[in-house]
Amino acid sequence: SGSELGCSITQWPEYALKRAGESVDLTCYTTLAYMFWYQQPSRSSLKLIVSTSKWHQNYYEEGYSEAKFELSRDKNNLSIMTIKNVTFKDAATYFCAANDHTMQQEH
Template structure:
């Protein structure tokens, strides 16, 4: 499944896609970035490995050759840019070490750099599995709320557990009365590996009113 989303800042829009992608080792992946603000001459690509900070991959300026940081090369991370507005980063022969979230960033070239004039895409999460790895779907369970909470608050805190899945490539969301819930949801930032096993688990919780119709949905 492909997810596409926009970020907006100071009159500029930036779109990055896909939002999530799954590849087997040795395959190639394309990550695209589009921005509609023509004065944003500077564009950067960043990599954020799981549980680590951002690492700059390369800087792309319209009138200069691409500049790669140490540890990154054009042979591996091939980046093109058409005019000012569109860039594609192609990661070749992916390995487990390439599994990360990738961000594109644009900025005006004539201003002092501050967090107010940086415009980030929403990121692309790349998951890499072995050539022969088997994809294992999750088991899902919703745990019942406590009777005491229902009696005292007339509400119920629900916990959804997705377990036994591989790879760590899961989108979990709640639906309440037929509508996808985007607020009032607490989901683990990272999946948890199940001991020495290869599978993962993820939990999420939300609060509903008594009588609401709810479901915990997964895309894997």
């Protein structure tokens, strides 16, 4: 018999407009253990920025750093990614994804 996995994930704000040099906070709420932040520039592919879990430190992909994409996750299942000193190159759609099992299988 198969089991059904219920997923809960919410991301906000839906849209953010910032001036160059400002910072922007992207917030994601999930009860799942593993969390992933992705960046998708216009007309480009989805790129993983950082992965994190409730128990481990943050793992940044090549080309991304904490100095630019600061990540915090509290015990209330809330994750905030702050993009610092934004430029036109940061204009993109950002996604958070989550999974409860392995780092390889995102939800």
